[in-house]
Amino acid sequence: MNGTITDILALIGAAFVLLAGIGTLRFGDLYGRMHAATKATTLGFALVALAAASGLEHGRAKVLLVVVFVFITSPAVAHFVGRAAYRAEGVDIELEGPDDLHIIIDEHDKPGGQ
Amino acid sequence: MTQVLRLGVLVTVWLMLWSDLSWANLVSGFVVAGAIATLFPAWNRGILAIRPLAFAKFAIYFLYKLVQASLVVAVTVVVPHKRVRRGIIAVPLQGCSDAVATLVADAISLTPGTLTLEVRREPLTLYVHALDTRDVTQVQREVRTLELLAVRAFGDADAIAGLAVDDITSWRAE
Structure with missing residues (x-):
């Protein structure tokens, strides 16, 4: 019974990570890719880790701690990639809606802009 | 303490x-x-406060949103989607500490359709990339909900008092 729960958690987690990977390939622009790469992989990883924790004899707390750290680091990584991408040149960013960030970021911040 | x-x-x-x-x-x-x-x-530095009940509320809401976000990504991958107006929206935060603002910014990146790109002080503002900006206030309201829950769970007394004045209901009425 315990083994079944472990398997199901691991399978669902792996499926999320797989779909996130496909999404990262398929989505049009950088931010779209990041939406896929940040959310679904974090949940997918958490589920796989939970499966590992439920299957382990020792060190469960350690695995749970890893989940906590990933929840802290994963959005931080996304934040920095997104921040850098906005300033970099040649990055594929498509926006149909409003862009409030443009107002506060000087053209001087961009490497090519003057 | x-x-x-x-x-x-x-x-x-x-x-x-x-x-x-x-x-x-x-x-x-x-x-x-x-x-x-x-x-x-x-x-x-600063005051560290954790209110167990408010923290549980925040955690449950956040986990619910994370699952929802992952399902949205999964569905979008399987079923080809229509592009809606993607954009970057400035969302003012109302008087939370740096630590709580960090938590909110992190949480936004893991909830459906939003991604934190930039944080500015004075006034404290998050710049959020949203997949759907047809209703800007809707996006701002979602961020605001997270902020309220986070401040109630971790904020100091002043921040909580600030929330009482500027309640979510008055935000909704705008």
């Missing part, structure tokens, strides 16, 4: 790393926690 809580957090992390509850680990945990608290003054 705050100091005790801080040491408690560090000792808990230490014990979880060892995954083994013993006197030796407990004592060494307090030694390491004490060293960190002494050597890194930044660790002692």
Whole structure:
């Protein structure tokens, strides 16, 4: 019974990570890719880790701690990639809606802009 | 009280790393926690408050949103989607500490359709990339909901008092 729960958690987690990977390939622009790469992989990883924790004899707390750290680091990584991408040149960013960030970021911040 | 809580957090992390509850680990945990608290003054800055009930509310809401976000991504991958107006929206935060703002910014990146790109102080504002900006206030309201829950769980007394004046209901009425 315990083994079944472990398997199901691991399978669902792996499926999320797989779909996130496909999404990262398929989505049009950088931010779209990041939406896929940040959310679904974090949940997918958490589920796989939970499966590992439920299957382990020792060190469960350690695995749970890893989940906590990933929840802290994963959005931080996304934040920095997104921040850098906005300033970099040649990055594929498509926006149909409003862009409030443009107002506060000087053209001087961009490497090519003057 | 705050100091005790801080040491408690560090000792808990230490014990979880060892995954083994013993006197030796407990004592060494307090030694390491004490060293960190002494050597890194930044660790002692500000007030650390955790309200268990409010924290549980925040955690449940956040996990619900994370699952929803992952399902949205999964569905979008399987079923080809129509592009809606993607954009970057400025969302003002109302008087939360740096630590709580960090938490909110992190949480936004893990909830459906939003991604934090930039944080500015004075006034404290998050710049959020949203997949759907047809209703800007809807996006701002979602961020606001997270902020309210986070401040109620971790904010100091002043921040909570600020929330009472600027309640979510008045935000909704705008």
